[in-house]
Amino acid sequence: MSRHRVKNIGYDDEDYSDDGYDSPDPEEQEHLQRCTQDVLSQLRAGQPSVTASKEEVQEALWHYYNDVEKSVSYLRGKKEKEIKKQQTPAVSQKNKAQVPMYPAPISPPIAHFSAADFFRDSPWLNIPSHRKADILVQPLYPRMGLLGGAPEAGGKVSKLAALAAARKQKEGNKVSSPPEASQAEQSEKPSTEQKVSLRDRLAASKSAKPAEGLGGLRRLAKPVPATPPAQKPVSPEPVKAAPDVASEPVEQIEEATSAKIEPKIEPKLPAAEIRASPSMFASAIVGNQSGPTRAEPSHIPSQNVDLLQIYGQDHTEPFDFAGPSPDDVVLNAQNTAKGFKSKTPASKTGGDKKGQADLAGGINNLSVEEKVAVKSKNLDVLAEYNKSTRKKSANFVVIGHVDAGKSTLMGRLLADQGAIDQRTLDKYRKEAEKIGKGSFALAWVLDQGSEERARGVTIDIATNQFETDTTAFTIVDAPGHRDFVPNMIAGASQADFAVLVIDSSVGKFESGLKGQTKEHALLVRSMGVQKIVVAVNKMDTVQWDKSRFEEIQQQISSFLTTAGFQEKNISFVPCSGVLGDNISRRSEDPHASWYAGQTLIEELETSEPSTHALDKPLRMTIGDVFRGGVQNPISISGRLDAGSLQVGDQILTMPSGETALIRSLEVDGQTSDWAVAGQNVVLNLANIDPAHLRSGDVVCRSSSPIPTITSFTTKVLAFEHLMPMLVDVHRGRLHVPGRISKLVATLDKASGAPIKKRPKIVAPGTVARVVVEMDTAVPLEAPTRIVLRTGGSTVAAGLLE
Ligand SMILES: Nc1nc2c(ncn2[C@@H]2O[C@H](COP(=O)(O)OP(=O)(O)OP(=O)(O)O)[C@@H](O)[C@H]2O)c(=O)[nH]1
Numbered sequence: 001m002s003r004h005r006v007k008n009i010g011y012d013d014e015d016y017s018d019d020g021y022d023s024p025d026p027e028e029q030e031h032l033q034r035c036t037q038d039v040l041s042q043l044r045a046g047q048p049s050v051t052a053s054k055e056e057v058q059e060a061l062w063h064y065y066n067d068v069e070k071s072v073s074y075l076r077g078k079k080e081k082e083i084k085k086q087q088t089p090a091v092s093q094k095n096k097a098q099v100p101m102y103p104a105p106i107s108p109p110i111a112h113f114s115a116a117d118f119f120r121d122s123p124w125l126n127i128p129s130h131r132k133a134d135i136l137v138q139p140l141y142p143r144m145g146l147l148g149g150a151p152e153a154g155g156k157v158s159k160l161a162a163l164a165a166a167r168k169q170k171e172g173n174k175v176s177s178p179p180e181a182s183q184a185e186q187s188e189k190p191s192t193e194q195k196v197s198l199r200d201r202l203a204a205s206k207s208a209k210p211a212e213g214l215g216g217l218r219r220l221a222k223p224v225p226a227t228p229p230a231q232k233p234v235s236p237e238p239v240k241a242a243p244d245v246a247s248e249p250v251e252q253i254e255e256a257t258s259a260k261i262e263p264k265i266e267p268k269l270p271a272a273e274i275r276a277s278p279s280m281f282a283s284a285i286v287g288n289q290s291g292p293t294r295a296e297p298s299h300i301p302s303q304n305v306d307l308l309q310i311y312g313q314d315h316t317e318p319f320d321f322a323g324p325s326p327d328d329v330v331l332n333a334q335n336t337a338k339g340f341k342s343k344t345p346a347s348k349t350g351g352d353k354k355g356q357a358d359l360a361g362g363i364n365n366l367s368v369e370e371k372v373a374v375k376s377k378n379l380d381v382l383a384e385y386n387k388s389t390r391k392k393s394a395n396f397v398v399i400g401h402v403d404a405g406k407s408t409l410m411g412r413l414l415a416d417q418g419a420i421d422q423r424t425l426d427k428y429r430k431e432a433e434k435i436g437k438g439s440f441a442l443a444w445v446l447d448q449g450s451e452e453r454a455r456g457v458t459i460d461i462a463t464n465q466f467e468t469d470t471t472a473f474t475i476v477d478a479p480g481h482r483d484f485v486p487n488m489i490a491g492a493s494q495a496d497f498a499v500l501v502i503d504s505s506v507g508k509f510e511s512g513l514k515g516q517t518k519e520h521a522l523l524v525r526s527m528g529v530q531k532i533v534v535a536v537n538k539m540d541t542v543q544w545d546k547s548r549f550e551e552i553q554q555q556i557s558s559f560l561t562t563a564g565f566q567e568k569n570i571s572f573v574p575c576s577g578v579l580g581d582n583i584s585r586r587s588e589d590p591h592a593s594w595y596a597g598q599t600l601i602e603e604l605e606t607s608e609p610s611t612h613a614l615d616k617p618l619r620m621t622i623g624d625v626f627r628g629g630v631q632n633p634i635s636i637s638g639r640l641d642a643g644s645l646q647v648g649d650q651i652l653t654m655p656s657g658e659t660a661l662i663r664s665l666e667v668d669g670q671t672s673d674w675a676v677a678g679q680n681v682v683l684n685l686a687n688i689d690p691a692h693l694r695s696g697d698v699v700c701r702s703s704s705p706i707p708t709i710t711s712f713t714t715k716v717l718a719f720e721h722l723m724p725m726l727v728d729v730h731r732g733r734l735h736v737p738g739r740i741s742k743l744v745a746t747l748d749k750a751s752g753a754p755i756k757k758r759p760k761i762v763a764p765g766t767v768a769r770v771v772v773e774m775d776t777a778v779p780l781e782a783p784t785r786i787v788l789r790t791g792g793s794t795v796a797a798g799l800l801e
Helices: 026-046 054-063 068-087 093-098 159-176 183-188 192-208 214-221 250-261 280-286 326-338 353-365 381-387 406-416 422-434 450-455 482-492 508-526 546-562 600-606
Strands: 392-400 462-467 471-477 497-503 531-537 570-574 619-627 634-642 644-646 650-654 658-667 670-672 674-676 680-686 698-700 708-718 725-731 734-747 754-757 767-779 785-790 793-800
Touching: 026 054, 026 068, 054 068, 381 644, 381 674, 392 406, 392 482, 392 508, 406 462, 406 471, 406 497, 406 600, 471 600, 482 508, 497 508, 497 546, 508 546, 508 785, 508 793, 531 546, 531 600, 546 570, 570 600, 644 658, 658 674, 708 734, 725 767, 725 793
Parallel strands: 392 471, 392 497, 497 531, 531 570
Antiparallel strands: 462 471, 619 634, 619 698, 634 680, 644 674, 650 658, 650 698, 658 670, 658 680, 708 767, 708 793, 725 734, 725 785, 734 754, 734 767, 785 793
16 A cells, blocks of 8 residues: 555545645756656557647646656557547437446457357258247346445435545536636546546446456445546645545546446446347357347347347246146157056146146156066075075174173184284274374274274174184174163173173272173073173283182172072183284283183183074064165165065065065175075165165065054063163064053062062063053064163163063
């Protein structure tokens, strides 16, 4: 910003009067004379025809603060313009005023490029005129106010604009009859004609760029004197134009201002007239349609350009909604071609209600997707299973208190068994170290979710497979945190046996006993798990202290037997997940030499999977629903609880009651033609909308569907006091809100005989028969194991009767 220019914010008339300026001193006078000579000689030297009067030169010098170069270029430009104007006939003011603002009547600066000519030989442009589209372009109305706010007429003009308008008017009056202006001044000031011309140019540029930038607005917001007073002496701080317009001739700024604030002198045009000319692209694509109301813009030769024709409102034919839509016409034609009788006549229905009903019926009958047909091999699945050499498959759930080391232990197991390669393991280690959780690298093999990794806890159940020589194992890693017990229940419902991980380090074992260790063990037993392997983990933290191991063994064993596990089904392994000791190999630590039992993997291999009801009706609880690729758009995964299935089978999903076709399936990650109870499967489905599939739903067959019920009687073991109360009913992945509506009786634990009928309350540790009602119908049947929870804790678990 020039230090000479001071932005005036008062905008008083005195600011523009001459009175405030001091007379130039002799030194300044002399400097002015020198500059004047310089400018004159430079003007003559450049172009002899371009001459300017001394007054003009001094005027320019005043404006440009005696900058000779700027003054020369300004004057040269100005003179050249004047010469040009003299050569072209002047437009009378009257005619000029009638020139519409939109479209701008600017002669093209360069030869017009005819896009239509360019594309003329393109066949798609040779469209018969009756097929061409009518496109109505919304007119761009001029915005007259500051910030684009004030409308063309009658609108509110901002205070600043009104003030500028008043001042402009005043200045304009001065210009038209200057009492004391010299002839030179007169010639210097732009005529009204020039003003109109410039205003038109401004309007034209505005039409081309309707949304003016902030710069433009700022410029308009700053008042400037109407004309620079001629012969004005050079002043050190003239209160003049705003700094950002310093290099522009003042007259242009003035006219920009006047164009903005004097909207009334713009001719009023009908809406249809105020339209932008079509873009070249539009011209080329849409083609020309000579409209009756509008001539083609003069700068585009009509004979060789297809022009977008803009019609007025009155020429736009409204779409007749009473008649069939273009889509209807096409659909009808297609149906007729296929031999179907059209329900919607191609002729106008005239809003006929019957026609509409027919159309609705037609839409209902429309099938978006074609039905997929998959041929079944009609295999005898049980015979196939019996003769197959497939390894036995076993699921085990990993349970234990939070941070007992479950994920680390399983990560180690997977790494040792080659289910995860060293490279991936190294990657996890690096990533874990980066966020300062290096010790969790092995746990990350199972904890894949970003939140799980960030929090260092397991949230959802994770399944991983690995194989030994005899068995294909699926690990179900259940979360240890109490907030995620429902997920743990879901995990336990898929398990043949359980691995209970105990943190043997001092204090941790004790706190674990009070925490989820007992609850988890009780839950898995309630879910029907009979065999349990106890991994006494983190033995490295207690230097493989044998007495510590025996202490833990004794306490856990007595608890598990009271929870319903038989002693022969309980085994203990002292181990270290982090070091891999006694997991897949024996510990080489001399302190651990006292242990001569089996490693964890050996214990797992000797655990026989529970027997499954292969010959019972098909039942599979959906674990996950996921969208696959183009080949298999919808898939579900889960464990087959009972029965068998094969590719091409029709299945029924409950409670939706929708059927689906098995187009292909995978067993333990491998493509197969069939699957039996006890196997983990992925079914790729067809002919069903994924909206009908949810985790917790049950897959069965239409011939033997699972009933959907809203209430049931169950024999439960109470973990907390039971009374008529609200509960959540959990069965695997499924959990629904419900309530204990009736306490039928308390039962003898051994015989199951009723002890007390209609008790008011059931104490913890008591077996009781209760009636549960649910808010929604759920697919459940006896003998299903269910868990009742309330307020985030498990209150009972039992068997549906
Ligand atoms: N010293 C030692 N630390 C271990 C051992 N096993 C696991 N840890 C550490 O214990 C912490 C918790 O391990 P995780 O495997 O995440 O525990 P978790 O039981 O899976 O935890 P949740 O999934 O949240 O229930 C980590 O820092 C492990 O490095 C072990 O054998 N020895």
